[in-house]
Amino acid sequence: MAFFLETLIGGLMAGMLYSLVALGFVLIYKASGVFNFAQGAMVLFAALAMARFAEWFPEWTGIANPVLANIVAFVAAGALMFIVAWLIERLVLRYLVNQEEATLLLATLGIAYFLEGVGQSMFGSNIYPIDIGMPKDPVFLFDGVFPGGILVNQEDVIAAVIAAALVLALSLFFQKTKTGRALRAVADDHQAAQSIGIPLGRIWVIVWCVAGAVALVAGMIWGSKLGVQFSLTTLALRALPVVILGGLTSVPGAIIGGLIIGVGEKLSEVYLGPYVGGGIEIWFAYVLALVFLLFRPQGLFGEKIIDRV
Amino acid sequence: MLYRENGQFKTTYRSDQQIFPIAQDRIAIGLLLAVAFVAIPLFASEYFYTSILIPFVIMSLAALGVNLLVGYCGQISLGSGAFMAVGAYGAYNFFVRIPGLPLIPALILGGLCAMFFGILFGLPSLRVKGLYLAVATLAAQFFSDWMFLRITWLTNESPSGQVSVNKLKVLGMALDTPVARYLFCLSLLTLIALLAKNLVRGAIGREWMAIRDMDVAAAVIGIRPMYAKLSAFAVSSFIIGVAGALWAFVHLGSWEPAAFSVEVSFRLLFMVIIGGLGSIMGSFFGAAFIVILPIVLSRLLPAMGDLVGVELSTATVSHVELMTFGGLIVWFLIVEPHGLAKLWSMGKQKLRLWPFPH
Numbered sequence: 001m002a003f004f005l006e007t008l009i010g011g012l013m014a015g016m017l018y019s020l021v022a023l024g025f026v027l028i029y030k031a032s033g034v035f036n037f038a039q040g041a042m043v044l045f046a047a048l049a050m051a052r053f054a055e056w057f058p059e060w061t062g063i064a065n066p067v068l069a070n071i072v073a074f075v076a077a078g079a080l081m082f083i084v085a086w087l088i089e090r091l092v093l094r095y096l097v098n099q100e101e102a103t104l105l106l107a108t109l110g111i112a113y114f115l116e117g118v119g120q121s122m123f124g125s126n127i128y129p130i131d132i133g134m135p136k137d138p139v140f141l142f143d144g145v146f147p148g149g150i151l152v153n154q155e156d157v158i159a160a161v162i163a164a165a166l167v168l169a170l171s172l173f174f175q176k177t178k179t180g181r182a183l184r185a186v187a188d189d190h191q192a193a194q195s196i197g198i199p200l201g202r203i204w205v206i207v208w209c210v211a212g213a214v215a216l217v218a219g220m221i222w223g224s225k226l227g228v229q230f231s232l233t234t235l236a237l238r239a240l241p242v243v244i245l246g247g248l249t250s251v252p253g254a255i256i257g258g259l260i261i262g263v264g265e266k267l268s269e270v271y272l273g274p275y276v277g278g279g280i281e282i283w284f285a286y287v288l289a290l291v292f293l294l295f296r297p298q299g300l301f302g303e304k305i306i307d308r309v
Numbered sequence: 310m311l312y313r314e315n316g317q318f319k320t321t322y323r324s325d326q327q328i329f330p331i332a333q334d335r336i337a338i339g340l341l342l343a344v345a346f347v348a349i350p351l352f353a354s355e356y357f358y359t360s361i362l363i364p365f366v367i368m369s370l371a372a373l374g375v376n377l378l379v380g381y382c383g384q385i386s387l388g389s390g391a392f393m394a395v396g397a398y399g400a401y402n403f404f405v406r407i408p409g410l411p412l413i414p415a416l417i418l419g420g421l422c423a424m425f426f427g428i429l430f431g432l433p434s435l436r437v438k439g440l441y442l443a444v445a446t447l448a449a450q451f452f453s454d455w456m457f458l459r460i461t462w463l464t465n466e467s468p469s470g471q472v473s474v475n476k477l478k479v480l481g482m483a484l485d486t487p488v489a490r491y492l493f494c495l496s497l498l499t500l501i502a503l504l505a506k507n508l509v510r511g512a513i514g515r516e517w518m519a520i521r522d523m524d525v526a527a528a529v530i531g532i533r534p535m536y537a538k539l540s541a542f543a544v545s546s547f548i549i550g551v552a553g554a555l556w557a558f559v560h561l562g563s564w565e566p567a568a569f570s571v572e573v574s575f576r577l578l579f580m581v582i583i584g585g586l587g588s589i590m591g592s593f594f595g596a597a598f599i600v601i602l603p604i605v606l607s608r609l610l611p612a613m614g615d616l617v618g619v620e621l622s623t624a625t626v627s628h629v630e631l632m633t634f635g636g637l638i639v640w641f642l643i644v645e646p647h648g649l650a651k652l653w654s655m656g657k658q659k660l661r662l663w664p665f666p667h
Contacts, residue, residue, distance in 0.1 A: 035440040095643040101439050102385055106582055107642045109575065114635030121628040237451075237571070240444050248440065282455050286448035290433055293445060297437045 006151050007266050013156035015262020017221060020163045021239035022246065022254040023170065024214040029248045030187045031207040032093070034104045038112035040236025042212055045084065045119040047219025047228040049077035051128035070132055074220070081212030084115070089205045097190075097200075116233060125230065130223040159221045166217055170210070171251055179206060187249070241289035247302025257300060261285045313661070328506060345495055350488050358487035359560075365600045366494040367555045372580040372592040373498075373505055374548030379578065380587035381509055382541035383521030384434050384442060388449035389549055389577040391430075394569035396423040396550025397557035398457055398464065401472055404558075405465055412479050416497075416554045423550020424543050426453075431542030435535055438524070450571050457566040473563030490559050497555065501548055506589050508544065517541050518587070549577075579634060583641055585650030594649035599634075606630050 021039060028036040036042075053073035058064045092107055174180040185193040186203045194200050222232060242261045246253025268284045298304050312333045319325040329335045353362060375389050400419025404410055430449035434442050457463055458470045465472060477484040484490050508514055516537040519527035528534050557564045576599055584595020607626050614621035645651055659666075 035443075092639050092643070102383070103642055103646065105385070105440055105443060106578070107639055109578070110635045110638030110642065112635065113631050113638065117628045117631030117633075117635060121625055121632070125624055125628070237447065240447065244441060244444050276459070279455055279459055283448065283451040286444075286451050290445050290448045293433050293437050293441060297441065 007270050011263035011266035013160050015259040016160040016163045018239045018242045019255045019258030020218045022242040024211045025243045026254045028211045031183045032204055037108040040233040041112040041115035042215035043219040044232040045115050046077050046216035047223040048119050048123040049080050051130045051228045052123040082209050085208030085212050086205050127227045127229040129227050132224050241285040244289040247299030250301035253301035358491050362491050363560050366498050369593045369596040370498050371549050371552035372596045374545045375577045376581045376592045378541050378545035382517040386446040387443050387574050388446035390569045390573035391449040391453035392423045392427050392546040392549040393553025394453045395426040396553035400554035416551055419554035420547045420551040424547040427542045427546025434538045471565040474558050585648030588650035591648050591650030603630050
């Protein structure tokens with residue numbers, strides 16, 4: 001029982017982090033109809049920037065204060081993500097207004113490759129650590145209830161809390177602020193939004209910035225867990241089924257989808273894996289999403305798609 | 310083309326429906342084939358075969374398959390690498406389990422395996438399309454990555470999925486020289502490209518294109534979406550499967566599942582985009598571009614670095630390669646969504662009227 005709970009909690013924590021990446025997808029899709037394949041590359045880019053700035057700051061200024069270095073690195077990486085978002089709108093999206101979704105998808109694939117190339121040639125392609133002072137030691141909970149207690153990773157808990165806070169902040173931003181309302185208007189209908197004076201270009205920059213910020217937080221957390229390296233880009237591929245499961249246009253969908261996938265992956269790996277040779281984490285989420293798609297093509301919380309001739 | 314087609318009148322339906330109705334085009338294609346089959350083997354060096362020609366020919370075949378699905382039927386697939394892998398390992402299984410099985414039937418059986426796999430993972434296309442389908446086909450990719458690594462039966466009990474074939478023979482002739490391997494792949498490519506060209510000109514191809522352009526409207530005028538989509542998946546994954554088997558058997562000789570990773574799927578998609586979506590010729594252009602570009606960059610960049618006195622590492626070159634690919638994809642999508650094939654046909658059109666533009 002304790003082992004099952006441990007696996008479950010581990011799954012929930014991992015799921016929260018998937019949600020964080022999935023959130024980036026959903027935000028951009030909601031506000032611009034672009035399925036952003038470059039989200040993984042953005043996570044890598046942001047994490048690389050953060051890790052390297054934190055390393056360079058003491059070298060350049062001679063101030064050996066890790067907290068200050070991290071803050072400066074975070075701000076610098078955030079600024080960089082802002083520039084990236086602006087450039088993407090300026091150089092790519094502007095010319096692809098009203099194109100088919102498939103074209104936009106392929107364009108983001110191109111952006112992903114470009115960002116991976118630029119990021120690695122600017123910041124290097126080794127494995128870099130991010131140290132934001134997260135406690136690494138596991139703790140045991142409920143010692144009295146179960147023999148031996150439940151092993152929980154502190155780092156995971158903090159990451160999940162940060163992710164949850166970010167999600168909360170974003171939903172408030174979407175629901176309560178003027179910009180948030182504008183974003184939702186653009187998502188509903190580009191042309192109508194434009195005709196009542198919402199500047200489309202600026203909205204897109206904002207959305208990509210927010211997605212960049214989400215990528216930065218995701219990259220920071222994953223980076224401090226695993227180190228910043230090229231494999232961070234595959235994180236986006238891991239988060240894709242989450243979006244599919246939750247529905248492309250739904251923020252709560254991204255979160256619940258993430259939790260389902262996280263728990264499903266861990267439980268299936270532990271209880272199903274040994275029978276088929278292990279390592280089924282790689283495809284379990286995808287096949288789950290695939291089977292799910294057959295029954296509910298728009299995802300759990302997605303909007304129903306109606307086609308007209 | 311510095312020629313006019315004035316005076317070439319068609320008096321029968323047969324002559325009007327030829328693949329190349331213009332006599333000069335027929336001659337040009339004939340010359341091209343003669344160069345590919347006769348002139349190149351006379352001059353090419355060993356390096357040229359193994360690093361450019363054979364990869365180009367096999368990748369063209371794969372790109373052709375992807376183009377049938379993505380370009381003609383509009384079903385975006387990110388699982389092409391998986392279909393190649395299934396073709397390769399399928400052919401391998403038949404090859405080692407049935408003693409004395411000739412190479413060509415093994416390739417065809419491998420293609421059939423890929424076809425069934427493709428139909429299976431094409432089933433979601435009946436319910437979902439566009440983005441959702443792209444993700445669904447990624448499932449095929451990750452599933453095959455895992456399958457050939459973990460299910461040892463499929464790899465003849467090889468623990469890491471690494472397998473190899475040797476002493477290949479076709480119709481009694483050994484495929485031991487680069488020339489023989491090149492000619493074998495080229496013959497298959499020519500044959501399949503001809504079949505594909507005729508397929509897309511015919512009823513099935515038109516159904517695919519109707520589904521691509523607007524599936525609801527196509528269904529309204531009586532095209533069965535299920536039949537059209539699944540046939541596109543079947544034909545395309547058969548061709549990709551054969552290409553995968555060729556890549557493994559003829560080009561690599563010994564391979565592991567990583568040879569058909571998700572990276573390969575992306576590359577194939579790039580070939581199709583850069584070459585031209587919905588164009589048989591575009592598949593060749595795209596394959597040539599993507600195969601040759603890294604080789605050119607890996608030679609050119611260090612040379613240019615030397616000129617300005619900068620030492621470029623291989624890592625930098627590979628990063629520049631990534632950037633070039635990414636930049637080109639975006640550039641093509643914005644400026645010329647129909648790819649190199651469209652540029653080619655525009656050039657042809659311009660030259661046809663040259664020097665008088667009207």
